[in-house]
Amino acid sequence: MAILKIARMGHPVLLQVAEPVADPTAPEIKRLIADMFETLDDIQGAGLAAPQVHVPLRLFIFRVLSTRAAGDPDDRPIGNTVVINPKLTFIGAQKQIGWEGCLSIPGIRAGVPRAWRIRYEGVDTDNQPVTGEVTGAHAAIVQHEYDHLDGVLYPMRMTDFSLFGFIEDLAKAGAPELSRARPLP
Numbered sequence: 001m002a003i004l005k006i007a008r009m010g011h012p013v014l015l016q017v018a019e020p021v022a023d024p025t026a027p028e029i030k031r032l033i034a035d036m037f038e039t040l041d042d043i044q045g046a047g048l049a050a051p052q053v054h055v056p057l058r059l060f061i062f063r064v065l066s067t068r069a070a071g072d073p074d075d076r077p078i079g080n081t082v083v084i085n086p087k088l089t090f091i092g093a094q095k096q097i098g099w100e101g102c103l104s105i106p107g108i109r110a111g112v113p114r115a116w117r118i119r120y121e122g123v124d125t126d127n128q129p130v131t132g133e134v135t136g137a138h139a140a141i142v143q144h145e146y147d148h149l150d151g152v153l154y155p156m157r158m159t160d161f162s163l164f165g166f167i168e169d170l171a172k173a174g175a176p177e178l179s180r181a182r183p184l185p
């Protein structure tokens with residue numbers, strides 16, 4: 001096990017389209033995922049995609065803490081989850097906006113528009129299906145991590161740059177509460 005170095009915004013690996021994982025059960029994939037969880041625990045993050053640790057493969061890990069879940073029946077807390085070779089489907093037209101951070105953009109938070117409801121499908125390291133139809137924070141985290149596999153960072157999804165700031169200063173200013181189910185114009 002090892003704590004991995006996280007690529008920061010500006011590093012080209014974060015702008016690459018990642019390659020599918022040929023064999024999700026391969027020992028090197030299990031080792032990579034174990035190291036990614038150790039890295040996520042160390043930095044106390046919500047999610048991490050392989051390109052963020054300089055491995056341009058289509059897999060990510062995440063969890064939804066009870067403090068993040070919106071309380072919607074399809075937005076429940078979930079423990080450590082791995083999704084390899086994911087497919088993502090947007091369901092319906094409802095959007096949300098919520099505060100996001102990214103381990104590759106340290107110290108900053110932003111309000112990022114996302115689809116409210118999505119479905120994701122992938123496999124784990126035993127090649128078993130990992131699927132969910134989810135809303136709210138769970139849906140936002142999966143969209144954020146999935147974007148990393150296509151070389152997309154959250155500022156590229158933003159529409160309102162007044163909701164963009166340093167965590168410390170947003171906290172001092174009493175950053176506005178963002179509704180997680182607010183339809184966007």
Ligand code: NI
Nearest residue numbers: 101102103104
């Ligand atoms: Ni990120």
